[in-house]
Amino acid sequence: MPEDDTQPSGSGPSPELEPKLQCRNLWKVYGAQPESWFRDPKALNDPAALASRMREKNLIPAAVDVNFDVAQGEIFVIMGLSGSGKSTVLRCLSRLVEPTFGEVLLDGEDLLRKSARELIEIRRHKMGMVFQNFGLMPHLNVIENVTFPLTLQGMPEKERRKRVENVISLVGLEGREDSYPHQLSGGQQQRVGIARSLAVEPELWLLDEPFSALDPMIRRQMQDEFLHIQSTLKKSIIFITHDFLEALRIADRIMLMRDGMVVQIGRPVDLITNPADSYVAEFTRDVPLVRVMTAADALAPGATQQPSAGQPEVAATATLEDLLPQLAGRYDALAVRKGDRIIGQVTPESLIDALAKRTAAHGAAMDEDGSETAKDSA
Ligand SMILES: Nc1ncnc2c1ncn2[C@@H]1O[C@H](COP(=O)(O)OP(=O)(O)OP(=O)(O)O)[C@@H](O)[C@H]1O
Ligand SMILES: [Mg+2]
Structure with missing residues (x-):
């Protein structure tokens, strides 16, 4: 598939934003002497071919030439089937897993060149991690687990206590402060992990799949809480999930991985309406288009850009779902506003047309190669 299709406009963050993190040609290969494969620079020109040669020799290329940037304040979501390399990439970013090849730049500085000591400082002060398997210390209770990273930072006790109280209430664990991990449910343990990583600010x-152990209602609450935290704190976030609807709610951009490789990076709407291939289409098949497509995606061709008297206006970013009640019987057309101008009109016909076109494009991507797809093991 052509390069332009796999990495649409969304492959880099908005140009006006400084990248917080840059991941360049990142490889993680498990097995005997993986470094020896990177001596010949020409081999890197075709990463897929190199990875399959490695597999033939029983090595496991878990991350294959992974490239992406995360902007300051962006929520960047990684998705992909089990075993596609998501956790590996995330762990390489903090060097909990040592990358085999590539660069990881945090604020422009290559983490792979940092000494063990420098790295510890960076992890303590700049990075927060929530692990897939919680990663709690079994012999410490909730308070002690959450306090631990702050003690490492050398934070004074008074400030520490206040901070810990704050995050524990944020994740809804009041009353369980004295419990040990084995006395908590999976979801509660996960919340301890979230509180602990947040405490560091x-x-x-x-x-890494921070909400996967939570039931749907609590999960939604945690997503809301998460978005609320983000709206004030504006952190740069990399978030792994298996749940496309979760990704849809929280992601600025999504990176989809398969067999260690990046298949597509883009805004959620790009992945849904312009899937790079059947794998991507399969991932997004259950997402209702009316919740993703916006008024700007459904403009009537050639319609006037002047609203008529009394005609209602909608924002270009309004979802088609938002428009339905107004178009069902009440109005023939809605004027679509973007910033300070009207960019066109949405009519019942243009809305149906837009949905039909996207549905057809999605279907075509699914039929395209008939290869093994997400349904096998999602
Ligand atoms: N320490 C290791 N030694 C050898 N292979 C490993 C090791 N850790 C991970 N792998 C392999 O690397 C590949 C990617 O694993 P990874 O944990 O990154 O997948 P994932 O996308 O996070 O999957 P999941 O959704 O199940 O968490 C898998 O094939 C896995 O078996
Ligand atoms: Mg994982």
Whole structure:
């Protein structure tokens, strides 16, 4: 598939924003002497071919030439089937897993060149991590687990106590402060992990399926809480999830991985309406288009850009779902506003047309290669 299709406009963050994190040609290969494969620079020109040669020799290329930037304040979501390399990439970013090749730049500085000591300082002060398997210390209770990273930072006790109280109430664990991890449910343990990483007030927040152990209602509450925290703190966040609807709610951009490789990076709407291939289409098949497509995606061709008297206006970013009640019987057309101008009109016909076109494009992507797709093991 052509490069332009796989990495649409969304492959880099908005140009006006400084990247907080840059991941360049990142590889993680498990197995015997993986470095030896990177001596010949020409081999890197075709990462997929190199990875398959490695697999033939029983190595596991878990991250294959992974490239992406995360902007200051952006929520960047990583998705992909089990085993596609999501956790590996996330752990390489903090060097909890040592990358085999590539660069990881945090505020422009290459983390792979930092000494062990410098790295510890960076992790303590700049990074927060929530692990897939919680990563709690079994012999410490809730308070002690959450306090631990602050003690490492050398924070004075009074400030520490206040901070810990704050995050514990934020994640709804009041009353369980004295419990040990084995006395907590999976969801509660996960919340301890979230509280602990938040306590540090990290600049870069790395979350590996942080809400996966929570039931749907609590999960939604935590997503709301998470978005609320983000709206004030504006951290740079990398967030792994298996749940596309979760990604849709929180992501500025999504990166989809398969077999260690990046398949597509884009805004949620790009992945849904312009999937790079059947794998991406399969991931997004259950997402209702009316919740993703916006008024700007459904303009009537050639319609006037002048609203008529008394005609209602809608924002270009309003979802089609938002427009339905107005278009169902009440109005023939809605004027669509973007900033200080009207960019066109949405009519019942143009809305149906837009949905039909996108549905067809999605179907075509699914039929395209008939290869094994997400449904096998999602
Ligand atoms: N320490 C290790 N030694 C060898 N192989 C490993 C190791 N850690 C991970 N792998 C392999 O690397 C690949 C990617 O694993 P990773 O944990 O990154 O997947 P994932 O996308 O996070 O999956 P999941 O959704 O199940 O968490 C898998 O094939 C896995 O078996
Ligand atoms: Mg994982």
